[in-house]
Structure formats: structure tokens, C-alpha cells
Amino acid sequence: MPALVGRSKREIFRYIKDRIRKRIQGWKEKMLSKAGREVLIKAVAQSIPTFVMGCFKLPISLCAEINGLIGKFWWGQQGEERRIHWVGWGRLCHAKNEGGMGFRDLVAFNKALLAKQGWRMLTNPESLVARIFRARYYPSSTFLEARLGYNPSYVWRSIWEARSVVDRGTRWRIGDGKSVRIWGDKWLPTPPSFQITSSRGDWNRDTRVIELIDSSTRRWRANLISALFLPHEAESICRIPLSVRMPPDRWIWGYHPKGMFTVKSAYYIAQNMSEELASPIGHVGTALWKKIWQLDIPSKIKLFAWKALHDILPVKLNLQKKKVNVDERCVLCGVSDESAIHVLKECDFAEQVWMGSQLSLSSQHSLASNFWVWMEEICGKVDDADLGLFITLAWAIWIARNEKIFNGIQRSSTEVIRWASLFLGEFRAARYISEARSREPRRPGIWRPPIRNIYKLNVDGALSLDKSITGIGVVARDHEGEVVAAMGQNFQGNLEPKHVEALAFQCALHFARDIGLRKIIVEGDNLEVVQGILNVVEDCSSLGLIFEDIREDSGHFSSISFKHIYREGNAVAHCLAKHACNTNSTSIWLEEVPEFIRDQVQLDISLMLS
Known part of the structure; x- marks a missing residue:
């Protein structure tokens, strides 16, 4: 350095x-x-x-x-x-x-790494480095509004030039809505603009997001939002989680599900901004490329497929395009010009390989003029295992062609088929043994009772068939598996599944406190939500606000823990959540078992005793 x-x-x-x-x-x-x-x-x-x-x-x-x-x-x-x-x-x-x-792309990666420093200055303004740069270059603004300044240091010039990446990737997380303007600021969870595009009509340009929040219920004013914004924007707004604590608004990174800055996502932004990579390349075909790289075949065969799909195999016609003086005739048949599609599909030798393989392909039934089109045809006819065999056979044909040119060895089609099948079979067998040894057996999802004097609350969320109503279910049981209390509640709107699950945990704590439970275990079947509540990974997203609310509510209990359970062991709570989607009010049962969950409760008891 x-x-x-x-x-x-x-x-x-x-x-x-x-x-x-x-x-x-x-x-x-x-x-x-x-x-x-x-x-x-x-x-x-x-x-x-x-x-x-x-x-x-x-x-x-x-x-x-x-x-x-x-x-x-x-x-x-x-x-x-x-x-x-x-x-x-x-x-x-x-x-x-x-x-x-x-x-x-080193230029874009360099800019992404520098954007990380800019992000730190924006989100941690009291750090030593941020205070030094702020005092010199932006004493009365933020990093996003900073100017280059007079006679800047090379470090500041470098970080400042990455400001465009930071600006494109940041958006506001709504807390109390006092700092964010409805129009002009970036706060919607909809990249790349993150901004409202609906007309503001007679509303003031500086109107803040707090005007869209009901101060008494701490929820979005759905009727006002529906009347004010385009339908897709209104739906996006109403799906943003709000905290009952109403903390201050803050910057988060818009290209990460947890609102955390990552160099990977910043690199993606910088790369898309790069003029060098602005033009699309050859065949886009994202789905096909993704399928190729995920196939269970050796890496060298995937690279062969990559070359063939780009038509950059060093066949004789391609070599002539690069000004290499070679005889263009195919070395395997000696008749036609050697192109990639000829060697791998149209040549008599290739035809014998395809017809003799277990795929039983005939090149005469395909009019594909290049390997890309042929690959797309094959993908629509075979599963992933046979697609892997198809590419391996094509690679084996290419190897046979090279052996003929460089070693003078003429392989028969039968030898090529046998060798390719054996090679792929041994590779997959070795992979299967390795994965089988490392794979942990999945434990059955059976509901387990808590110890005496502790109550277990199972929670779940569900959506109505038209996804217009969200339901949550909570059931509290004792050490014998008997139902102490149950609850079902619904909310209007199409919320994110993780948001629904988090609300179920939050309502469970409020319900437990209201009925006087002080020592509880709360279980849900969404592992990501449970980990978020336990703060396993920092979450700066809007959903992270709900996790913070839950952790704060936990202080009202003398003993509390959060656990994950497989879906099979959470069936009672799921039944309550589905039932809540079809009711118009909150339902509460104390020391009684609702008829529609009785059989499932008895099944859980019988399984825990077995």
C-alpha cells in the first residue's frame, strides 16, 4: 500500500x-x-x-x-x-x-470496493474516517451530496468517484416516515428507481411518508394509499412492514434482501453502469446457461459446452476466420467443411454416435443450423440427466476428432459411446457417494411438548386463495399437549410470506402476555424468520424492524425461547391460520379446543407418546 x-x-x-x-x-x-x-x-x-x-x-x-x-x-x-x-x-x-x-471486470470491481467505503461514511457518520472527510469535503451535507472539492486527496477522489454506485444502490427504510419525502426520495422496495412515479396532484412536493401512516394503529392508511397511487405502487407500499416503535428512518442497501451492503451487489451495479459491458452478448438465453452450469457433469465438459454454444470451438472454418491457413474439410468424413455443428451433429461419424447411444437421436430430424439452436431443441425433449449425457457425448465426439488429427487414432462410434457413458457414470457415482456421506438425515417433524410449567406456542401464517387476506394462527399447549388457548386473526392485504410469519410471532407474544403466560417457547416453521428473531444474521431491512419489536416484547416474559419446527409438526397452527383467512374478526378460544383442529391435536398427542 x-x-x-x-x-x-x-x-x-x-x-x-x-x-x-x-x-x-x-x-x-x-x-x-x-x-x-x-x-x-x-x-x-x-x-x-x-x-x-x-x-x-x-x-x-x-x-x-x-x-x-x-x-x-x-x-x-x-x-x-x-x-x-x-x-x-x-x-x-x-x-x-x-x-x-x-x-x-477490475474497473467495476474497483468501483464496488470504493463504494463500500462511501457506504460506511453514509451510514456511520460518526466514525473517525467519516468525520475527517466530512470536515474537509462536506461539512454541511451527506456523502451523497458531497462535492469533489478543491485540491482533493487521491483517496477522497477515488471514493468520491464511486458515489454514483452508492447513490444508485441506497434507499430509505421507513421507520417513522418523518425524514422521507413521498415524491423524490427513494423508499419503495422496487429497484432500480425505488421512487414513486404516480402523480402527486395537489400534494406538496415535500410531503413526508408519515402522512401515509395511521398514528393510532401504526399501520398504513390503505384507503388513502389506494386512492393516491397507481395500483402496483399502492400494493408495494402496503407490503412494507412498519414497527410499532416508529424508529427514525435510515438508509439501507436496496439490492440485498436484508438491506446490507455487499460488494457483490455493488459490483453488479457498477458492471451495469459500465459502457464496456453495456451491449448484450450473443445469445442471451439466461435459462439455458443456468441449466448448463447446474448439470451434474465435470467442469471441463461444461466449458466445452460453453465454447460450443458460443461457436468458438477451434474447428477449421473458425480457424480460417482467424486467418489460420488450414484445409477446411472434416477430418472424420473428409467430405464436408468442418464447422462446429457439422462435427457434432451432421457428420456421418457423429450420426452413428447419436443413433447408437441410449438417446437414439437422429440429426436428420433436426433442422438446427448451429449448436445453440440444437441445444434448445434437446432441452425441450430430455431431462437434466439425459441432457448431461448429450453434452458428454458431444464432448466425446470432439475428443475423437482431436485424436484423429493429433494422434492419428481412429475411434469407432461404439468406442466413443462406451467411453463417454463409462466416464459420466463413474463421475456421477463418485459424486453420489460423496454427497451421501455428507448428507444429514432429516429428522421427522413431530410436535414435542414443553417441560412442566412452561407453555409452548406454535404459530403460522397463511394467505387466502385470492391473496387479499392474510391469516395467522396461534395455539398454546402445556406439557401434556393439551390446548390452553388458541387464536386466529386476519389482516387485509397481500403481505410477503416472511412478513406474515413475523407478525404471527409478534401476535403470539401479545396473546401470551394477555392471557398471563410468563414462561413460554414459541415455535414456527419458517427458519429464516426464527433466525431473524434470534439475530443470527444482522437484518437492516424493513422486516428487521419487526424482529426488533419481537425481541423488545420478549422482555415481558421471565423465560422465553424461539425455535424452528418442521411444517409437519406445526399443523395445528396452520389450520388456525387458514381458518382465520375465512373469518371477519379475531377469534380466541380459552381452555377449549376448536372443532376444526381437534383431530390434529389428538394426532400430535398420540405421536408424542409413541
């Missing part, structure tokens, strides 16, 4: 390029497969400059040189020799589900 940064930024940071070059040259790339190179590029080469990029903006020219080094390594180039780069670096930096290889 340089102590001083002068005018020649490229010379100061050149040592990063030298370190990457030395590391790459020591890897003996001749011994590595393409999959091995991919791992080393992502895990080592592109991680070397990470620490420096978190504080300084690297010159774009230096990033281009580093990308060039890594690109040469990826395509197998050594020393001063020249290798064909079949795909540009910009396309390789796209996500795998978009047809790329998922390599980092």
Missing part, C-alpha cells in the same frame, strides 16, 4: 501487475486444464489487487494491462507466443448465467 500517491499513478501501482505476472508464470499453465485456470484466476490472480482497490482507484490503463495478462493465461499463451483469444475480455466478465465466465 503506497504511503504517498504522486502524479504518475500507473507507475506507483505497477507493482500489482508485476505480482500478478510472477504468480501466473509460476503456475505452469501447460499442466492446468481450463477449469483449473478458471479457479486460479478467480481465487488468486484477481484477488491480489483487492486490498489496494479498497482505498485507491487504479488507472484504467493498468487495469487493462492486468486484464490482458489474465486473458493470455486463460487462453494458454506463454511468453511472447500468440494464441487466439476467441472471446473478448468484456464478454468473459459477464456472469455465467449470461453467457460469460464470471471473471471480474
